[in-house]
Amino acid sequence: MTHCRRNRTLVRLAPLALVFSFSAGGQAPQPAIASGTRYPRLIVRNATVIEGNSTPASGPKDIVIENGQVTEIVAIDPGAMNRPGFKRPGGGVEIDAAGKYVMPGLINLHGHVQEERGGIRQPLDYELKLWLACGITTVRDVGSDLERTLKLRRESAEGAVAAPRIFVYPFFNSAPAPRNAAEARARVRELKAKGADGIKILDIYRDVMEAMEDEAHQLGLRVAHHAGVAETNSWDDIKFGTTSIEHWYGIPDAALENGVQSFPPGYNYNNEVDRFRYAGRLWREANWERLMKVLDAMVAAHVAWDPTLDIYEASRDLQRAQTQPWFADYLHPALEEFFRPNPASHGSYFVNWTSTDEAFWKENYRIWMSALREFDRRGGLIGLGEDAGFIYQMYGFGLLRGMELHQEAGFHPLKVIQQATSNGAKILGQEDRLGRVRAGFRADLLVVNGNPLENLKVLYPVSGAGGIEWTIKDGIPYHVPELMAGVKEIVARARAERVPSKVSP
Ligand SMILES: [Zn+2]
Secondary structure (H helix, E strand, O other), rough: HHHHHHHHHOEEEEEEEHOOOOOOOOOOOOOOOOOEEEEOEEEEEEEEOOOOOOOOOEEEEEEEEEEEEEEEEEOHHHHHHOOOOOOOOOOOOOEEEOEEEEEEEEEEEEEEOOOOOOEOOHHHHHHHHHHHHOOEEEEEEEEHHHHHHHHHHHHHHHHHOOOOEEEEEEEEOOOOOOOOOOHHHHHHHHHHHHOOOEEEOOOOOOOHHHHHHHHHHOOOOEEEOOOOOOOOOHHHHHHHHEEEEEOOOOOHOOOEOOOOOOOOOOOOOOHHHHEEEEEEEOOOHOOOOHHHHHHHHHOOOOEEEEEEEHHHHHOOOOHHHHHHOOOHHHHHHHHHHHHHOOOOOOOOOOOOOHHHHHHHHHHHHHHHHHHHHHHHHOOOOEEEOOOOOOOOOOHHHHHHHHHHHOOOOOOOHHHHHHEEEEEEEHHHHHOOOOOOOOOOOOOOOOEEEOOOOOOOHOOOOOOOOOOEEEEEEOOOEHHHHHHHHHHHHHHHHHHHHHHOOEEOO
């Protein structure tokens, strides 16, 4: 699928003739910047900069990008410009960010590269364009087709495809699932040999987890744990050294008064209506004092938390989830079909979903958000991931919604942005090169129409809200309106075909 698309998304190298040299503020005409083109020298001028480390916004500044790296950030306020010897950077092509904010590209810690939903094809380009249009320049893939995603990681690194940079954390438990310590170690070595950046675990026995984490640490692989309601909970993450807890269940589960949630007798974990209904009553059963002990131990053991707040929101407000305005033009029919309540589609569990369920889930969110804030106060590291492609969340939009929910939890927008950028980089072990607007770091930057500190909604790439104007990944600028026009076209074409093509087995 992507083979044929690749030619169209190849990064164009700027012909030298296109690159004019002219002085800042001079009369020379600006060459138009072409989306998806790598320029030898690109200057983003007059920007108000949000660095991504919770320091306040500051500007205006000129940001110089060469070979995909930010090489220089120059303050151009009157005080700075009046200093003797001041020289404004020139040369190359320019993006004028006057009146705009520039912040680091977003890091989505919980993505899944998807080319189908429920057996219906969905072109990879759809997801990649949405990610970039929503400002995501880095994705930690936590489970997908491994060979396919390794190829995408390479193509993205080469600039051969318009895509975020990819870190690959494959499923540990792919069939045949390792059954004991020896098999666990063998699987970790196998995934390392294939080129994995880390490993994703879920539903795992304690002895298998202990061995796999030990082997992973020896090989320098990080571990993301989808901590479900299982034999293991956060105490195991703390003991074995998990890098990040994905979602949340294992945290309150480790603080239950009686060690087990008060499930009704007929509860069946594999019935998703049961599972998600009673997940909505899990946080209320956690003992707060015990919970604080769990959080403190997570902090001490450097276990980070990627709560994915967006992906459960339908449970507290189904109607909101089902009527998101961007579905009209941008929801691919494969996703639309997948979101319909159906026991065969993971996360599509809304059968007889009641106001009582929503009330429990609203309370669940309140306690969850308080726990998140406590975790932060105690020194815990919090990132953001979206897990889109499930439960009414579209790629990219899910992460932006997650940022709003972090604000709702009580975090200052500066801190929300830090969580979605440099904290994510730290969880990936990339904090010395990604996640900040800083000289020496990779040029993953967003040029935003509006002030996200005033309103995170300006990040949504839909008309009226402002939107990101440019997503710059590894120094390559992508024009967001162009990306969204492409998404619209993909969706319109798929809808026109009407009969969805099934993926051959
Ligand atoms: Zn997931």
